[in-house]
Amino acid sequence: MRHPIRSAVVAGASALLLATGAGTASAQGSLELALPFPLDVPGLASLIPGATAPGAATVAAQDAPLVVVPPEVARKAFEGSVVAGVNEARTAVGAERLVTDPVLSVEAEVRADQLAAGDPTTGDLPVPESGETRDRTVLTLPPEATPQNVLTAMVTDTGMRERMLDGGFAKVGVGTATDGDGRIHVVLDFERG
Numbered sequence: 001m002r003h004p005i006r007s008a009v010v011a012g013a014s015a016l017l018l019a020t021g022a023g024t025a026s027a028q029g030s031l032e033l034a035l036p037f038p039l040d041v042p043g044l045a046s047l048i049p050g051a052t053a054p055g056a057a058t059v060a061a062q063d064a065p066l067v068v069v070p071p072e073v074a075r076k077a078f079e080g081s082v083v084a085g086v087n088e089a090r091t092a093v094g095a096e097r098l099v100t101d102p103v104l105s106v107e108a109e110v111r112a113d114q115l116a117a118g119d120p121t122t123g124d125l126p127v128p129e130s131g132e133t134r135d136r137t138v139l140t141l142p143p144e145a146t147p148q149n150v151l152t153a154m155v156t157d158t159g160m161r162e163r164m165l166d167g168g169f170a171k172v173g174v175g176t177a178t179d180g181d182g183r184i185h186v187v188l189d190f191e192r193g
Contacts, residue, residue, distance in 0.1 A: 010016040079105070079174040081147035082186065086164055086172065087111045089151065095167040101191060104173025108136075108187040115140070116177035136161050143182030150186050168192050 013104050069077075080100075085098040115138070137160050153161040163169070170193030177185045 030050045041157075061065040075176055078147055078176055082150050082174050082176075082188070083172060085147055085151040086154075086188070089155065090165055090167075093165050095165055096170065098169060098172040098190070101171040101173050104134075104171055104189040104191055105175060106173070108173040108175030108189045110175065111136075111138070111189075112175035112177035112185045112187045115187070116179040116183075118179070135169070135190045137163055137190070139186040141186065143178075143184065145149070145184045154188075163190055166190070 001187060083098065083100055137154065138162075139150060141149055141153065154164050169190040171189075171191040173189040175187045175189075179185065
């Protein structure tokens, strides 16, 4: 006798294999899925801007890619990719990996938001109450910038590269914000261990 939960897991795994292009020819033929899925799934069309009624748009008919990721999630993913890249560069030179600190991250986000709002003062303001234990790196990048662009900019600037690879730093906080022109402001706050 088949267990209903086990059957659902097997069916879900098979669908995942098919969607990623894996699986056998017989398995691919057995599910008979039509991809891409239409957006007339109840409730799904309401998530897409401009879709007024169920069945009003399909994935194939849209000009822009389907993006249903909230801006805050995209922002955190960008920041996490920056930290991962910094840690990869640090381990390549024998430095310890940085730990993401929530307090530093909040301070970096506040500064990035200020820069995006048009704060006329330089981006390299010291970290509040930092003394000699903290340092800050600030970048302004074009709208289409990626986390890899952040790392390239840091590696090609001597001062930023030294801060990023400094083995004395143990914690990092990253904040990003996009201004009205689409430019991305990135702030990295480093703290010594």
